[in-house]
Amino acid sequence: MNNNDIELSWFKSSYSSGEGGMCVEVAATADTVHVRDSKNLHGSRLAFSIRQWDAFIDRLTAEEFGA
Template identity: 65%
Template sequence: MTVKLGTELTWFKSSYSTDDGPACVEVATTADTVHVRDSKQIPGPHLTFSPHQWTAFLPYASGHR
């Protein structure tokens, strides 16, 4: 999936994360996509998922399968 150039993403991370945490991810959403990046590598690459893919992944990430 692609995001239109010039689209500003607003990134957030879990309220359970701390600013000095070693393993945080940040998430940004649009109507059609969910973007995930490493909070330590902000200028680096990010993964892009459809909302359906993200919803299917969350139970595995949270351990609530």
């Protein structure tokens, strides 16, 4: 089974605007976080392990709060 065969529940980022700008959606499974462009639902997707995603979010948070 590949990532395209999995039924995912997608959520639009709270930072995405409704004005056609840069919008992403994410969907999580037990061990993977999937990311796609909300304007191109059938286009390429990225998939990250939970550990990779946590490291990414930690880095974003550190930069946002100056840590």
